[in-house]
Each structure stands twice: as structure tokens, then as C-alpha cells.
Amino acid sequence: MTKVMEKSKSIVITGHSLGGAAATLCTLWLLSFFHTKTHHHPILCITFGSPLIGNESLSRAIQRERWCGKFCHVVSNHDIMPRLLSTPLPSLSPKLHIIFRYWHLSMASPQFGKLATQLTEREKEELFYIVLAHSNTIFDLGEGSVQSQFWPFGNFFFCSEHGAICLDNAISVLKMLDLMLKTSAPNLSIEDHLNYGDHVKKVGVQYMERKNLNSLCLPNSSYEAGLALALESAGIPFQDEVAHMAEHSLRTASRIGQTPNMNAAKLAISLSKITPYRAEIEWYKTSCDEADNQLGYYDCFKKEDASVRHDRVNMNRHKLATFWNRVIDMWENNELPPDFNMRAKWVNASQFYKLLVEPLDIAEYYRRDTHIVHGHYLKCGRERRYEIFDKWWRGREVTEEGNTPRMKYASLTQDSCFWARLEEAKDLLEIIKRGDVRKLAPIWKSLENFERYARGLIERKEVSEDVIAKNSSYTLWAQELRALKLNM
Structure with missing residues (x-):
């Protein structure tokens, strides 16, 4: 053959x-x-x-x-x-x-x-x-x-x-x-x-x-x-x-x-109706990135006390999750066209939603210390819809324009799980601080791997500016890691 x-x-x-x-x-x-x-x-x-x-x-x-x-x-x-x-x-x-x-x-x-x-x-x-x-x-x-x-x-x-x-x-x-x-x-x-x-x-x-x-x-x-x-x-x-x-x-x-195509058309109308919820979250991100505290989008949501603004964003987050879960259910039950997951409109919309909202899901997960009870987000807390959207994005047709180097930082960090990886790296850093570095070689190797990975994202400008904000979790973690290396 x-x-x-x-x-x-x-x-x-x-x-x-x-x-x-x-x-x-x-x-x-x-x-x-x-x-x-x-x-x-x-x-x-x-x-x-x-x-x-x-x-x-x-x-x-x-x-x-x-x-x-x-x-x-x-x-x-x-x-x-x-x-x-x-x-x-x-x-x-x-x-x-x-x-x-x-x-x-x-x-x-x-x-x-x-x-x-x-x-x-x-x-x-x-x-x-x-x-x-x-x-x-x-x-x-x-x-x-x-x-x-x-x-x-x-x-x-x-x-x-x-x-x-x-x-x-x-x-x-x-x-x-x-x-x-x-x-x-x-x-x-x-x-x-x-x-x-x-x-x-x-x-x-x-x-x-x-x-x-x-x-x-x-x-x-x-x-x-x-x-x-x-x-x-x-x-x-x-x-x-x-x-x-x-x-x-x-x-x-x-x-x-005709039914699957009709369902897809109705979903397109529903997608336009939830756009205001997404727009409010985008506005929230912009205001966080420009705030005087220089925490950035992720850390603002994670550390912010209860407020009208926080509650509003949280409510919109849940509304968007409900919509996209319904899309997944319809797709898996063959209520949508077979090529639905290949259509550029839905692949791009789901990817944008994932990049915008998943950092908030991660922030909420660690803000409530859920990782202490159930384990870290990537293994125990990630919603199934995000894994499906990852597959949709990987299966898309990539054009030459998609490989063009960036001239400025991305509007959204291109790895929606970046902050979850950082939270795991923060835990590893604490373990090393409390233990004998010579006996913790595997942990140290994991830290260095993440450090290289994060540096690569930043060099390729595939992160949003909130990652490199002065008081962001990543910036503080990188400073701690450098200090630890100097004291070794």
C-alpha cells in the first residue's frame, strides 16, 4: 500500500x-x-x-x-x-x-x-x-x-x-x-x-x-x-x-x-447575544492591566476582595461557560453539522473564549485553595470544554500568516494554562526553599523547564502584558528564583 x-x-x-x-x-x-x-x-x-x-x-x-x-x-x-x-x-x-x-x-x-x-x-x-x-x-x-x-x-x-x-x-x-x-x-x-x-x-x-x-x-x-x-x-x-x-x-x-445547519444558525445568533458578557470581561482585563497596583489581569481577579465589579465579571464567566457547555453537548449529540468543529468562526470564537476566560477559572481555583483539597488545576480542575477546544484549535488549517513573528505582546496569553503552570512552579519553589537542593534534583529540573518555557513565550511575545507586570505572580516568582540561585 x-x-x-x-x-x-x-x-x-x-x-x-x-x-x-x-x-x-x-x-x-x-x-x-x-x-x-x-x-x-x-x-x-x-x-x-x-x-x-x-x-x-x-x-x-x-x-x-x-x-x-x-x-x-x-x-x-x-x-x-x-x-x-x-x-x-x-x-x-x-x-x-x-x-x-x-x-x-x-x-x-x-x-x-x-x-x-x-x-x-x-x-x-x-x-x-x-x-x-x-x-x-x-x-x-x-x-x-x-x-x-x-x-x-x-x-x-x-x-x-x-x-x-x-x-x-x-x-x-x-x-x-x-x-x-x-x-x-x-x-x-x-x-x-x-x-x-x-x-x-x-x-x-x-x-x-x-x-x-x-x-x-x-x-x-x-x-x-x-x-x-x-x-x-x-x-x-x-x-x-x-x-x-x-x-x-x-x-x-x-x-x-436541515436540522444541524438550523441549529448552527441559531447558535450563531446566541453567540452574538453573549458578546456583551465577553466584552465586559475584556474591559475588566484592560482596566486591571492599566491599574496603578501593576498586578495585571490574573492577579487582580485572584486577589480582589468581593466587589460589584468582581461579582459582575464572575457572573459573566459563568454565563459564558453555560453557553459553551451547551455547544459541546449539541456537538457531541450530533445536533450540529459534522464539520462544525472545523469551521473557522467557531474554532476562533472558542479559542478566544478559552484564552480570555480560562485564566479567571484558574485564578478562582487557587483563590479558593481548591488545589489543596483536590490537587492542581491542570490534572484535577480543568474543565473538559477547554480540552475539547484545544483539539479544535490544533485541528485547524494553519496559514502562513499564523507563523509570522509578533512585533508586540499578544492581547491574550497564547497558553491559556500559563497561570496554572506558574502556580505549580510556585509550589515547587517553596518545596526547594524548605529542603536540601541536592536531594531535589527532579524538582529543580521541573523548575528550570518551566523557566525556559516562560522565557520562550515572552521572547516570542506570546504573552499578554499582564504576565510581565511589575507585581504579577510571574514577575515575583522569577525574582525569587533568581535570588535562590544566587544564594546556592
């Missing part, structure tokens, strides 16, 4: 039947392999009659990585194979071996297929209705509450002799797998697994031709006409009983597909 990648500009992986499952797994491995690399080959996986291979957790993970567009699963309306392995195997095992051998030999040569052992008509009927009965359970649970052992991901291209439709909503895909099988028959469901070559040719020809509705009664609206055309393309008669359920599934897919 690595040799192929060296010679290729793009990679297309295909597979039929169980080979489709292998192609899918191979593609997932390649995507994971390229995930850590800056430049990588475009990858596309196309499967034909492949069974579902993953559960809902895998499907969600693939959505979050924005890999769904890398997969196109072609499924014939009569093919039983994509539904087959989702059925409990104990009831199918005796028949599976016969079917797989027949398919394998038939793909090698139609003449070989005739020599293979065949299922009797009765066995074909039993197999067909067992699979159909199991897939029917999807509808017993109601909309939005499907409990399937296997969960689809990517784009599903449902084809028939009349055309094709494409779906990417998991629940709608599961329902269409069931509904299209209802229009099939035992013999047809087995033989159609071998007809993907014909289906691809027909779809290609139909794409070049103008598609007309065969129904004499045309729907009044273009949306209804589109639904009718989709049903016909899927091989489902428009007036058939199954058509009503399929139509409902397509409507649901359309509605569900």
Missing part, C-alpha cells in the same frame, strides 16, 4: 460483497494514517453490495472527522447482501456458506456458478423472510429511536433498473434498506447481488438522459415531484403501500439533514 501511495496522486479503493467491507476497513486505516500528516492523497472508497461493518459509535466518530464524503456505498434495491449480516447469524449459518460459495464462483465465471450447490426454493424463501422480518424491527421502535447492531456511515447510492437515489442520513438509510427489500423476491434478492455491473451501466446512461415521471398524476409542487421521482428511481412504485413509508423516510431524511 505504501508503494502504491508513492506512485499515485489519488487513491480509489473498491470492493464487492465482503470485499467491500475489506475496502472500507482499508480506507479507514489510510484515513487514520494520513490524519497526522499535513499533506496527503485524496482518497475515495466505493463499495458494491457491501454489508454494514460498524456500530453507531464508529459512525459518529467518522462524522466528526469529516470522512463521510470519502465513502460511496452502492446498493441494489433487491440485493440481500447489505442486509444479510445485520440478521442474527445462528438462524442463517447453514445457508450462508452455500450462498457465499455460489456468489464467489459466479463472479469468477457464470459457468462455475452453475456447478455450485444451490439453495432450494424453500430455503431461499426461508432466508429471505428471516432477513425481512429482522429488518422490520426498525419500524417497531419509532422514528429517531432505531436500535441496530450495525450503523451506516458515508453516502449510500441506492440503484434500481429505473435509476438511483443517494442518502447520507443513517436512520433513513437503514429504513430504505428494509423498504427496498420489501419490493423484492427470494430468487431476485440472491441473483441481484451479481448484477452491479449492469446497474452501473444503466445509471450512467440514465444520467445522460432526461428523466420523466411515468405516473399519470403529477404532484402539484416541485418538492412532491422530486419525492415521486426519487421513489421511482429507487424502484418503488409511487402508488404502492411501501411507497408511503419510503416517502416518509425521504421526508425525514430531508428534515433531519
Whole structure:
């Protein structure tokens, strides 16, 4: 595979039947392999009659990585194979071996297929209705509450002799797998697994031709006409009983597909409504940095006694936390678009919030001496939302402008955990003051590491001016450290 990648500009992986499952797994491995690399080959996986291979957790993970567009699963309306392995195997095992051998030999040569052992008509009927009965359970649970052992991901291209439709909503895909099988028959469901070559040719020809509705009664609206055309393309008669359920599934897919984008739009409005809270904290930071006591933003909030100003900032801090926790909950519950965490608007907004507010969270943590009871902030006190925002920021697309050296100090310290690291360094310094320096080599090494790290941030101007304020915690710590070194 690595040799192929060296010679290729793009990679297309295909597979039929169980080979489709292998192609899918191979593609997932390649995507994971390229995930850590800056430049990588475009990858596309196309499967034909492949069974579902993953559960809902895998499907969600693939959505979050924005890999769904890398997969196109072609499924014939009569093919039983994509539904087959989702059925409990104990009831199918005796028949599976016969079917797989027949398919394998038939793909090698139609003449070989005739020599293979065949299922009797009765066995074909039993197999067909067992699979159909199991897939029917999807509808017993109601909309939005499907409990399937296997969960689809990517784009599903449902084809028939009349055309094709494409779906990417998991629940709608599961329902269409069931509904299209209802229009099939035992013999047809087995033989159609071998007809993907014909289906691809027909779809290609139909794409070049103008598609007309065969129904004499045309729907009044273009949306209804589109639904009718989709049903016909899927091989489902428009007036058939199954058509009503399929139509409902397509409507649901359309509605569900719009919901994440609608939620994102509503969140954008909510983001604008919380801007005044953020602006008040920014004003507070400016006033602290310009104060005569020269403490700076972090130390002012940590040492300030109860006051109207302090309480106001603290209240705004909690309001912002509530908003961003709601964003995280919606994102993790797939209520937002899969690429939400990659959108510049939200990556930048979450990063700015983290750089502005997390120093206040750290100050509050140490002001209340919470670290004495639970441990230091970085290991025991950091909110999960900040860790998620770190991942979003690391996953962004970095432009050349982002690597330009700074000419002045940053408006916000670029390491939102800088003050937490300083608090740990202050504790280490106290330990060394009370002990034998020669026996505290590991602690001394940790101190020197932080000193180099902080100096690097300052030299690159990646800190706010409050870090180097005359009476800031960092300035006082650095002075103590220098004095300790002189007395050694």
C-alpha cells in the first residue's frame, strides 16, 4: 500500500460483497494514517453490495472527522447482501456458506456458478423472510429511536433498473434498506447481488438522459415531484403501500439533514447575544492591566476582595461557560453539522473564549485553595470544554500568516494554562526553599523547564502584558528564583 501511495496522486479503493467491507476497513486505516500528516492523497472508497461493518459509535466518530464524503456505498434495491449480516447469524449459518460459495464462483465465471450447490426454493424463501422480518424491527421502535447492531456511515447510492437515489442520513438509510427489500423476491434478492455491473451501466446512461415521471398524476409542487421521482428511481412504485413509508423516510431524511445547519444558525445568533458578557470581561482585563497596583489581569481577579465589579465579571464567566457547555453537548449529540468543529468562526470564537476566560477559572481555583483539597488545576480542575477546544484549535488549517513573528505582546496569553503552570512552579519553589537542593534534583529540573518555557513565550511575545507586570505572580516568582540561585 505504501508503494502504491508513492506512485499515485489519488487513491480509489473498491470492493464487492465482503470485499467491500475489506475496502472500507482499508480506507479507514489510510484515513487514520494520513490524519497526522499535513499533506496527503485524496482518497475515495466505493463499495458494491457491501454489508454494514460498524456500530453507531464508529459512525459518529467518522462524522466528526469529516470522512463521510470519502465513502460511496452502492446498493441494489433487491440485493440481500447489505442486509444479510445485520440478521442474527445462528438462524442463517447453514445457508450462508452455500450462498457465499455460489456468489464467489459466479463472479469468477457464470459457468462455475452453475456447478455450485444451490439453495432450494424453500430455503431461499426461508432466508429471505428471516432477513425481512429482522429488518422490520426498525419500524417497531419509532422514528429517531432505531436500535441496530450495525450503523451506516458515508453516502449510500441506492440503484434500481429505473435509476438511483443517494442518502447520507443513517436512520433513513437503514429504513430504505428494509423498504427496498420489501419490493423484492427470494430468487431476485440472491441473483441481484451479481448484477452491479449492469446497474452501473444503466445509471450512467440514465444520467445522460432526461428523466420523466411515468405516473399519470403529477404532484402539484416541485418538492412532491422530486419525492415521486426519487421513489421511482429507487424502484418503488409511487402508488404502492411501501411507497408511503419510503416517502416518509425521504421526508425525514430531508428534515433531519436541515436540522444541524438550523441549529448552527441559531447558535450563531446566541453567540452574538453573549458578546456583551465577553466584552465586559475584556474591559475588566484592560482596566486591571492599566491599574496603578501593576498586578495585571490574573492577579487582580485572584486577589480582589468581593466587589460589584468582581461579582459582575464572575457572573459573566459563568454565563459564558453555560453557553459553551451547551455547544459541546449539541456537538457531541450530533445536533450540529459534522464539520462544525472545523469551521473557522467557531474554532476562533472558542479559542478566544478559552484564552480570555480560562485564566479567571484558574485564578478562582487557587483563590479558593481548591488545589489543596483536590490537587492542581491542570490534572484535577480543568474543565473538559477547554480540552475539547484545544483539539479544535490544533485541528485547524494553519496559514502562513499564523507563523509570522509578533512585533508586540499578544492581547491574550497564547497558553491559556500559563497561570496554572506558574502556580505549580510556585509550589515547587517553596518545596526547594524548605529542603536540601541536592536531594531535589527532579524538582529543580521541573523548575528550570518551566523557566525556559516562560522565557520562550515572552521572547516570542506570546504573552499578554499582564504576565510581565511589575507585581504579577510571574514577575515575583522569577525574582525569587533568581535570588535562590544566587544564594546556592
